[in-house]
Amino acid sequence: MIPTTNNWAFIISAYAAAWIAVIGYWVFVHRAVRRARARYEQATASLARSQGKSQ
Amino acid sequence: MSDTSHTIPWNPPKPGRWPWFGAFAIALLLAGQALGVIASPPDRDMGDLEKIIYVHVPAAWIMSVTFAIVMYYSLKYLWKRDERDDLAAASAAEVGTVLNALTLILGMIFAKPTWGVWWTWDARLTSTLVLFLMFVGYLSLRGFVDDPERRAQWSAAVGILGAINVGIVYMSVKWWRTLHQTQSSPDTVASIYVLALRINAFAFLFLMIYFVRRRYESMCLDRAADHATEAAALGAA
Numbered sequence: 001m002i003p004t005t006n007n008w009a010f011i012i013s014a015y016a017a018a019w020i021a022v023i024g025y026w027v028f029v030h031r032a033v034r035r036a037r038a039r040y041e042q043a044t045a046s047l048a049r050s051q052g053k054s055q
Numbered sequence: 056m057s058d059t060s061h062t063i064p065w066n067p068p069k070p071g072r073w074p075w076f077g078a079f080a081i082a083l084l085l086a087g088q089a090l091g092v093i094a095s096p097p098d099r100d101m102g103d104l105e106k107i108i109y110v111h112v113p114a115a116w117i118m119s120v121t122f123a124i125v126m127y128y129s130l131k132y133l134w135k136r137d138e139r140d141d142l143a144a145a146s147a148a149e150v151g152t153v154l155n156a157l158t159l160i161l162g163m164i165f166a167k168p169t170w171g172v173w174w175t176w177d178a179r180l181t182s183t184l185v186l187f188l189m190f191v192g193y194l195s196l197r198g199f200v201d202d203p204e205r206r207a208q209w210s211a212a213v214g215i216l217g218a219i220n221v222g223i224v225y226m227s228v229k230w231w232r233t234l235h236q237t238q239s240s241p242d243t244v245a246s247i248y249v250l251a252l253r254i255n256a257f258a259f260l261f262l263m264i265y266f267v268r269r270r271y272e273s274m275c276l277d278r279a280a281d282h283a284t285e286a287a288a289l290g291a292a
Contacts, residue, residue, distance in 0.1 A: 007104045007168045014164045015088065018110040021157045022084070022262065025150075026077075029269045033070070036276035040067060043283035050290040 067275040080261035087254035111161040113259040121151035126218035129211035141207035146270035178227040179235035
């Protein structure tokens with residue numbers, strides 16, 4: 001016999017938690033990549049300038 | 056721009072086609088969850104609650120795979136001393152910690168209607184919590200230690216210890232009398248639920264691979280920026 005208790009609040013909460021984790025971490029990772037790439041480009045440009053001066 | 060490659064020991068990875076891979080993983084997750092929620096019939100014992108297995112079980116499985124990656128790259132770092140291995144281990148550790156937290160939260164949501172409590176100090180739950188705390192410690196340690204070499208060595212040691220704990224989590228339901236059921240696999244669930252469970256497991260696996268790869272990319276870029284900044288400072292001095 002299949003239980004008749006309505007547990008949809010728990011099911012919806014579980015799927016919501018999974019999507020919040022996936023989308024939240026997705027946004028975090030994309031921001032981290034964008035920030036790191038900007039930092040890297042700035043650092044390499046500054047390094048290239050300093051090497052240009054020393055030559 | 057002049058050539059800076061001789062001052063940065065390696066080139067950071069490029070995004071390539073990884074964003075498309077991520078989009079595919081999300082699409083597969085949507086399809087798998089739709090199949091699980093809409094198409095799978097209620098279970099004889101749990102009723103509709105069985106639909107939670109399509110998120111809880113894949114999150115737990117892929118968490119274990121992610122910590123195995125931490126162990127692999129930690130050992131590789133200790134063997135080869137290549138800082139990119141340390142960054143790969145750290146990327147996997149961060150993603151594994153997110154999956155670990157998700158597994159615990161989903162487990163609590165599952166526990167309340169099935170066991171009547173949100174939390175109990177059952178062996179599986181406790182060992183999963185200990186695993187989570189170990190990797191929170193791992194990530195905190197990386198924030199505290201400034202010297203990259205020392206940080207990598209200590210992280211590798213903690214990463215290996217943490218990953219060993221995955222074996223304890225896995226075996227906990229056999230070693231101790233627990234409330235949690237024994238290990239889940241496609242053999243332990245009715246065949247009607249296997250397809251949705253497999254699709255969701257692959258979706259979580261692909262998402263994990265995508266996250267680890269992109270996080271690795273960002274960590275490599277950050278580290279390469281550090282190398283370039285140090286080289287520029289030495290050049291200016």
